[in-house]
Amino acid sequence: MKKFEKLTSSVVPLPIENIDTDQIIPARFLKATTREGFGDNLFRDWRYDSNNQPKADFVLNDPKFSGQILVAGKNFGCGSSREHAAWAIDDYGFKVVVSSFFADIFKGNALNNGVLPITVSEEFLEKIFAQVFADNNAQLVVDLEAQTLTIAATGESFEFEINPYKKSCLINGYDDIDFILSHKAEIENFEQTRPFSFYR
Amino acid sequence: MGKTLVEKIWDAHVVKRAEGFPDILYIDTHLIHEVTSPQAFDGLRKRGLPVFRPNQTVATADHNVPTLDQHLPIKEELSRYQVDMLTKNTSEFGIELYGLGHPYQGIVHVIGPELGITLPGKTMVCGDSHTSTHGAFGAIAFGIGTSQVEQVFATQCLLQSKPKTMKIEVNGELQKGVGAKDIILYVISKTTAAGGTGYFVEFAGSAIRSLSMEGRMTVCNMSIEMGARGGLIAPDETTFEYIKGREFAPKGEKWEEALAYWKTLYSDEDAEFDAVLTFDAADIQPMITYGTNPGMGIGVKQFIPTTATQPESEQPSYQKALDYMGFADGEQVLGKPVDYVFIGSCTNSRIEDLRQVAAFVSGKQKAEGVEVWIVPGSKQVEAQAKAEGIDKVFEAAGFQLREPGCSACLGMNEDKIPAGKYCVSTSNRNFEGRQGPNARTMLVSPLTAAAAAITGKVVDVRELI
Numbered sequence: 001m002k003k004f005e006k007l008t009s010s011v012v013p014l015p016i017e018n019i020d021t022d023q024i025i026p027a028r029f030l031k032a033t034t035r036e037g038f039g040d041n042l043f044r045d046w047r048y049d050s051n052n053q054p055k056a057d058f059v060l061n062d063p064k065f066s067g068q069i070l071v072a073g074k075n076f077g078c079g080s081s082r083e084h085a086a087w088a089i090d091d092y093g094f095k096v097v098v099s100s101f102f103a104d105i106f107k108g109n110a111l112n113n114g115v116l117p118i119t120v121s122e123e124f125l126e127k128i129f130a131q132v133f134a135d136n137n138a139q140l141v142v143d144l145e146a147q148t149l150t151i152a153a154t155g156e157s158f159e160f161e162i163n164p165y166k167k168s169c170l171i172n173g174y175d176d177i178d179f180i181l182s183h184k185a186e187i188e189n190f191e192q193t194r195p196f197s198f199y200r
Numbered sequence: 201m202g203k204t205l206v207e208k209i210w211d212a213h214v215v216k217r218a219e220g221f222p223d224i225l226y227i228d229t230h231l232i233h234e235v236t237s238p239q240a241f242d243g244l245r246k247r248g249l250p251v252f253r254p255n256q257t258v259a260t261a262d263h264n265v266p267t268l269d270q271h272l273p274i275k276e277e278l279s280r281y282q283v284d285m286l287t288k289n290t291s292e293f294g295i296e297l298y299g300l301g302h303p304y305q306g307i308v309h310v311i312g313p314e315l316g317i318t319l320p321g322k323t324m325v326c327g328d329s330h331t332s333t334h335g336a337f338g339a340i341a342f343g344i345g346t347s348q349v350e351q352v353f354a355t356q357c358l359l360q361s362k363p364k365t366m367k368i369e370v371n372g373e374l375q376k377g378v379g380a381k382d383i384i385l386y387v388i389s390k391t392t393a394a395g396g397t398g399y400f401v402e403f404a405g406s407a408i409r410s411l412s413m414e415g416r417m418t419v420c421n422m423s424i425e426m427g428a429r430g431g432l433i434a435p436d437e438t439t440f441e442y443i444k445g446r447e448f449a450p451k452g453e454k455w456e457e458a459l460a461y462w463k464t465l466y467s468d469e470d471a472e473f474d475a476v477l478t479f480d481a482a483d484i485q486p487m488i489t490y491g492t493n494p495g496m497g498i499g500v501k502q503f504i505p506t507t508a509t510q511p512e513s514e515q516p517s518y519q520k521a522l523d524y525m526g527f528a529d530g531e532q533v534l535g536k537p538v539d540y541v542f543i544g545s546c547t548n549s550r551i552e553d554l555r556q557v558a559a560f561v562s563g564k565q566k567a568e569g570v571e572v573w574i575v576p577g578s579k580q581v582e583a584q585a586k587a588e589g590i591d592k593v594f595e596a597a598g599f600q601l602r603e604p605g606c607s608a609c610l611g612m613n614e615d616k617i618p619a620g621k622y623c624v625s626t627s628n629r630n631f632e633g634r635q636g637p638n639a640r641t642m643l644v645s646p647l648t649a650a651a652a653a654i655t656g657k658v659v660d661v662r663e664l665i
C-alpha cells in the first residue's frame with residue numbers, strides 16, 4: 001500500500017446525503033477482474049447521460065472544481081460492500097474523503113486502499129462547503145500525524161479521530177495481511193484449542 | 201456482568217487482543233462469489249501465498265449469471281470471463297465451487313443456510329454486505345471488502361474492532377398479511393438508513409421469536425440497510441429444527457455436542473446493550489418504500505411525508521429522491537400503477553416466499569401490461585418449487601419463473617428494469633439505478649408484490665386475503 005503523507009489540496013464538493021455505493025460505482029461496472037480503471041466510471045450515472053455525454057451540472061464535470069479531496073454529505077458510502085467504490089475513488093485521484101458520517105464497510109475499504117476517510121462535525125462540514133462555494137479554489141490541509149483537517153484560508157481546524165493502528169498502517173504503507181501473518185503461530189494454536197470441532 | 205450474544209461469539213473467536221489494535225478474529229466460514237473475489241485471488245498470487253484453510257471456504261456464482269438458459273455459455277463476454285475466473289481460481293486454490301449447473305448453485309446467502317453450512321455460534325464472512333442474513337441462526341456474519349477477502353484467504357482471520365451492540369425488540373402479534381419483510385422495513389423506517397451504523401443488532405421479542413427461519417433471515421438480511429454491521433437472532437428450537445439433517449450440518453455425536461453448545465448462545469439476563477429499541481408488532485402495516493434508500497418507507501396506506509417535515513439539511517436530498525421516483529410531497533403510493541414485479545433476491549427468494557406467493561396467486565391472472573419475474577434463490581429452491589407444482593401456478597398466472605441468481609436485485613446481468621419504469625420488488629435496495637439506470641424501485645414483502653402483480657398497482661394486501 002502506498003504511504004499517506006501530508007496533503008494540501010483544493011476540494012470537490014458534493015453536498016448530497018446518503019450517497020450509496022451504487023452511485024459511486026454502478027453494479028454494471030463490477031465485471032472487471034482487476035483493481036484498475038474504475039475511476040472512469042466513478043459516479044457514472046450522475047456524471048454522464050444515457051448517451052455517455054457529460055452532464056454539465058455535475059460537479060466532476062465542472063471545471064471550477066478539482067482536487068484530491070472529496071467532500072460529501074452525511075452517511076457517505078452506504079449500501080453494498082463492493083470495494084470497487086473505494087477503488088473508483090482512489091483511481092479517480094481522490095486521496096481523502098470528508099463527510100460528517102461514513103458507512104462502516106466503506107470506511108474500512110477506503111482505509112485498506114490508502115484513501116483516508118475523515119469524519120468531521122456537521123458544523124465543520126457546513127463551514128467547508130461554505131468556504132468552497134465562496135472560493136472554488138479554497139484549500140484544505142490534511143495532517144494525518146497531527147490528525148487535523150484545516151481550512152487554509154481561515155485557519156479553522158478540526159481534530160479528527162482515527163484508529164491508531166490504521167493510522168500507523170497509512171503512514172507506513174503496510175497492510176493488515178502483513179500484520180496478521182506475523183501472528184500465524186497463534187492462529188494455528190487457536191485452531192487446536194477451539195472447542196467447535198463440529199464446524200468445518 | 202453477563203454477556204450479550206454478540207460478545208459471547210466474538211470473544212470465543214478472538215485469536216489475539218492487544219491494546220490499540222483491532223482484534224484478530226478467527227473466521228469459521230468464508231463464502232465467496234465471482235464479483236468480489238478475483239482481485240483477492242490476484243493479491244494472493246502477487247504475495248505468493250496459498251489459501252490458508254481452503255476447506256473453510258465455499259464458492260458460488262450468483263451476481264452476474266443469466267437467469268435464462270443457464271445451460272448455455274454466458275453470452276455477455278465480461279460476465280462469462282468473470283464466472284470463468286471463479287472456476288479457474290477455485291480450482292487453482294482448492295476451493296469447493298457450486299457453480300452454474302451444480303445442483304447446489306444459488307445466491308450465496310440462500311445456499312449457506314439451506315446446505316447447513318450456516319450454523320449458530322459461527323463467525324462467517326463474505327464479500328457481500330447481505331452476509332448479515334446468516335445471523336438469523338445466531339452467527340456473527342458480516343460483509344467485507346475485497347482486501348478483507350484476501351485477508352481471510354491468507355490467514356482465515358480478520359482484523360476487526362469489536363462492534364457496539366444494539367437490541368431491537370419487536371413484541372406482540374403481527375396483523376394478518378404482515379410479515380418479516382414488513383417488520384424490517386418498518387424498523388428501518390424508524391431508525392433511518394444510518395441508524396444502526398457501528399452496531400451489531402440482536403433482534404428479539406415475541407414477534408421475532410414467532411418467525412420461521414426464513415422470516416428471520418429476511419429480517420437479518422436487511423439489518424445492513426440500517427447501517428448495522430450485522431444482525432442476529434439467538435438460536436432456539438426453530439433454528440435447531442431447521443438445521444437438523446441438512447447436508448453439512450453436524451450429525452450423530454457431533455450433533456449432540458453442537459446442540460449442547462448452541463443452547464448456551466443467548467444474551468444473558470444482565471447483559472448490557474449499548475442501545476435498545478422496542479417496537480409493537482401490532483403497529484406494523486404492510487410496508488412500501490417511496491424513496492431511494494430503504495429508510496424511506498411507509499405503511500402502504502400512509503402518505504409520503506412532506507419535504508418540509510424533514511430536517512432542513514436533508515431537504516435537498518429528500519426532494520431529489522422524490523423527483524427521481526416521480527412522486528410528490530404528501531401523496532399516497534397506494535393505487536400507483538406498476539410496470540414490473542420482481543420476486544427474488546437473498547431477502548425473499550426462498551421456498552417459503554415462493555409458496556406464499558403461489559398460495560395467493562393460485563387461480564388468478566397477472567394484470568395486463570405488468571411484467572412479473574420470479575427468480576428462485578437457488579437450484580434447490582427451484583427444484584422444490586417444481587416438485588410442489590408451484591411452477592405451474594406461476595405459469596398459469598402469467599408469471600415468468602427464471603433460473604437462480606441475483607438478477608434484477610442489482611441489475612448486473614441482463615435483468616434490468618427500464619428507465620422510468622416502476623418496479624415493485626422484494627429485494628433489499630431501492631437506490632437510484634440499482635435495478636437499472638433510472639429504474640424506480642419500491643421495496644415490499646412477497647405478498648404485497650404478489651398483490652401488485654395481480655392488480656397492476658400498489659394495493660393493501662390485507663384487503664385481498
Ligand code: SF4
Nearest residue numbers: 330545546606609610
Ligand atoms: S440478491 Fe441482491 S443483495 Fe443479495 S447477494 Fe445478490 S445482489 Fe446482493
